[in-house]
Amino acid sequence: MIVGLEAFKKNFEHNLKLSPFPYQWEGIYFGVQRKRILIGDEPGLGKTLQSIGIINIADAYPCLVICPASLKINWQREFEKFTDKKALVLDNATRTTWPYLLQMGMYQVAIVNYESLRKYFVWDIRTNGPFRLKDVVFCPEIKRFRSVIIDESHRVKDPSAQQSIFTKGITEGKSHVIMLSGTPVVNKPHDLVAQLSIMGRLHEFGGRSKFLAAYGEKDSDLSELSRLLYSKCMIRREKKSVLTDLPEKTRVDLYVDISNREEYTLAENDLRRYLEEYTACSDAEIRRKLRMKALVQFMTLRSLSAKGKIKQATDFIRTHLANDKPLIVFCSYHEIVDTLKKHFPRAVTITGRESIIEKQSAVDSFQEGRAKLAICSIKAAGVGLTLTASSSVAFIEFPWTYADCQQCEDRAHRIGQKENVTCYYLLGEKTIDHKLYRIIHEKKSIANQIMGADDDIPTDQLYFDELANLFMADD
Numbered sequence: 001m002i003v004g005l006e007a008f009k010k011n012f013e014h015n016l017k018l019s020p021f022p023y024q025w026e027g028i029y030f031g032v033q034r035k036r037i038l039i040g041d042e043p044g045l046g047k048t049l050q051s052i053g054i055i056n057i058a059d060a061y062p063c064l065v066i067c068p069a070s071l072k073i074n075w076q077r078e079f080e081k082f083t084d085k086k087a088l089v090l091d092n093a094t095r096t097t098w099p100y101l102l103q104m105g106m107y108q109v110a111i112v113n114y115e116s117l118r119k120y121f122v123w124d125i126r127t128n129g130p131f132r133l134k135d136v137v138f139c140p141e142i143k144r145f146r147s148v149i150i151d152e153s154h155r156v157k158d159p160s161a162q163q164s165i166f167t168k169g170i171t172e173g174k175s176h177v178i179m180l181s182g183t184p185v186v187n188k189p190h191d192l193v194a195q196l197s198i199m200g201r202l203h204e205f206g207g208r209s210k211f212l213a214a215y216g217e218k219d220s221d222l223s224e225l226s227r228l229l230y231s232k233c234m235i236r237r238e239k240k241s242v243l244t245d246l247p248e249k250t251r252v253d254l255y256v257d258i259s260n261r262e263e264y265t266l267a268e269n270d271l272r273r274y275l276e277e278y279t280a281c282s283d284a285e286i287r288r289k290l291r292m293k294a295l296v297q298f299m300t301l302r303s304l305s306a307k308g309k310i311k312q313a314t315d316f317i318r319t320h321l322a323n324d325k326p327l328i329v330f331c332s333y334h335e336i337v338d339t340l341k342k343h344f345p346r347a348v349t350i351t352g353r354e355s356i357i358e359k360q361s362a363v364d365s366f367q368e369g370r371a372k373l374a375i376c377s378i379k380a381a382g383v384g385l386t387l388t389a390s391s392s393v394a395f396i397e398f399p400w401t402y403a404d405c406q407q408c409e410d411r412a413h414r415i416g417q418k419e420n421v422t423c424y425y426l427l428g429e430k431t432i433d434h435k436l437y438r439i440i441h442e443k444k445s446i447a448n449q450i451m452g453a454d455d456d457i458p459t460d461q462l463y464f465d466e467l468a469n470l471f472m473a474d475d
Contacts, residue, residue, distance in 0.1 A: 005029050012057045012222050013285035016082050016459060020049055021245040023237055028053035030235045035179040036199040038153065038229075040184050040236035043323050043392065044250060044422035047180040048078050051149045056083045060147035060176040061108040066167060067151035069113040070315040073255040073429050077152070087111055090120050099141040111144075114155055117166040142169075147176035152319050154181045157191040159208075164194045171198050182323035184234075189215040189225060201233050239391065239419040241454050249413050249421045253437075254316070255429045258308025264431065267304055275468050294468065298432065305428040306336050306397045313396045313426055317373065325389040326372045330381070330408050334399045338398075340375050347373035350381040363387065378408060387411040391419035396426050398433075402440050434459050 008029050013019065020028065024046050031037050031054035039047045048351075055063050065075050072089050079087040087109035090098055098120070101107050112120055123138040141190060148171045150156065156164040173179045177199050185191045193211060196202040205211045205228060215225050230236075230474075258264060274297060280288040317340070320327050331337055337351055348362035348371045359380070365371040367389045378399050393412050399405050402439075413421040427433040 007033075009135075012404070015057050016053055017084075018049075018082055019051060021046070021242070022051050023242045023245050027235050027237075028057065030177075031178060032057055033395065034233055035175060036201060036233065038179040038181065038184055038195065038199065040181060040193055040232045040234055042236075042238050043182045043320065044420060045237060045239065045242065047182075048075070048151070051178040051180060052079055052082050054178055055147050055149065055176060056085070058147070058176055061085065062102045062145050063109045063147045063149065064142075064170065065109060065111045065149045065151065066114060066117065066170075067111065067149075068155075068315050068319045069115065070256055070312040070319065071151060071254070072113055072425075073257065075111050076109075077253075077255060085109055090116065095120065099144060102144055114163045114167075117163060117170070121170055122166060130160070131165070133169055136165060136169055138169050140209075140284070141426065143173075145170075145174060145379045147178070148174050150177070150179045150198070152181055152322070153179035153195050153198075154183055154185075154191065154322060157184075157194050159194040159197065164198070166442065168194070168198050171200070182325070189222065192229075195235075199233060204228075204232055205385060249409065251423045251425065254424055254426050255434075256309055256312035256316075258305060258428045258431060259311050260304060260308040264301065264304045264308060264428075267297060267300050268432075271301060271390070276334050278468070294417055301432040302397070302436075303333060305431040305433050306331065306333055308431075309396055309426055309428055310336065310339055313394075314340070316394065316424070316426065317344065320392065320394070321372055324372075325392060326369075328376060328390050328393045328412055329376045330376050330378050330386050330393065330395045330397070332378050334377075336396060337375055337377065344373050344375070347371060347375050349375045350385065351375075351377035352380040354380075359385075366390075376408075379402070381408075381411065385411050386413060386414060386416065388416040391417060391421050393421065394424040394426065398425055398437065398440070400436075400440070405440065 005026065009025050027039055027041070027050035031039070031050065035058075039050055041047050055061070062254070067075055076087040076089050079085055085108040086106065088094060088098060088101060088107040088111065090110055090112045094101065098110055102110065121139050122136060123139050125131050125135055126137065127135045150167060150171075155219050156167045158164055179195055179199060184195060190212065193202065193208055196205060196211075197208070202211065204210060206214065215222065234294060266380075271294060274290050274294040278287055278294060281287045281290060317327060317329065329340065331340070334351065334353070337349060341347060341349060348365050350359050350362050354362065363385055364373065366374045366387060369389065374390070378397065389411050393409050399408060409421065409423045425437065427437055
């Protein structure tokens with residue numbers, strides 16, 4: 001029986017491909033001991049790695065991950081980056097075959113978003129109106145899962161909501177239930193009732209009625225509730241408490257589905273045709289024209305990928321803001337800025353369309369906490385501005401060079417910033433994003449940009465050929 005953290009680390013370091021930070025080991029140790037827990041660390045501290053570490057060390061497979069739609073592919077990649085396990089994102093193609101794939105050991109992890117719980121795991125609801133857990137007939141295959149990870153668990157804070165009921169039914173009888181949320185209490189202690197119930201721990205707090213009686217009033221002793229949570233099932237750290245463990249800046253690559261796959265594929269096929277003709281052609285003038293057409297298609301693919309990411313980007317932004325943490329979002333196209341502004345009307349925008357006075361007013365609103373979201377143009381807000389009210393930066397589109405990426409990141413990562421800065425790059429799955437992003441970060445010293453300062457399409461042969469070769473090669 002392992003009793004100490006250091007002995008625990010020594011025995012299980014080989015279970016993960018990457019070594020966690022010391023505070024993450026503490027979270028993993030806590031979870032392996034308690035089994036049904038809530039990791040309430042602030043965003044950016046690696047709750048994903050900790051939960052994967054718990055499941056992997058406990059060998060609690062098969063595992064089901066329930067998460068926001070925008071994070072499904074990220075969870076798949078994280079499991080396969082940190083462990084030797086294979087993760088399956090549930091979709092229409094695997095709607096009926098996922099149990100077989102798990103049974104045969106082809107995958108050890110299944111990943112589903114909240115909105116699809118009914119689609120994949122519920123056979124019937126034996127009532128036409130509002131229902132309770134006893135009315136739900138679940139697919140018997142849910143018994144295959146030994147563990148469940150619930151990301152952004154505050155989404156199931158309402159006990160009467162469908163997603164909360166489905167999650168409760170799925171987690172019953174599981175050896176490990178790991179809930180992750182930077183803000184498990186969104187408004188009031190009542191938010192914990194459903195989460196404690198899903199963990200199978202509500203009875204340890206006296207049950208629903210006693211919990212609400214003890215902690216549901218304004219003058220309730222919440223310090224006692226806090227003590228009980230930490231002693232029984234919760235671990236929470238803030239960035240400021242673990243800064244010595246963290247680098248100054250952390251980059252997170254989030255791969256997301258695009259909503260316009262058919263349109264994107266057509267444009268991609270056009271590009272491939274131009275590139276094939278360009279490669280085979282020996283006439284210099286024809287090659288020049290084909291090259292220009294291909295460059296236009298590169299730009300078209302970038303635009304289509306950006307538009308296709310809007311749905312998932314919106315989900316990501318909502319999820320982040322639900323943690324009550326401000327966020328800076330960078331993009332290029334005005335169409336993307338305008339669409340985001342419609343979804344988040346209280347956000348401030350900093351683009352080339354605002355006057356100097358309007359830009360400064362937007363910066364002041366963000367820095368003083370009157371706005372939680374700043375939607376920024378890469379060109380207009382990528383240099384010079386101080387936006388240290390946020391330690392989180394997200395890129396729906398990203399600059400063409402590593403230096404420009406750093407400039408945008410450094411709107412938050414500059415003098416006055418007291419926290420580790422987390423930079424999220426939303427990359428379209430199986431799109432040109434991946435290829436360009438790879439070039440940018442492998443060639444940090446690239447000086448030639450695809451898009452010049454005057455917006456003319458550049459003619460740098462070396463860069464074009466490298467991009468073309470990477471695009472046509474198998475990933």
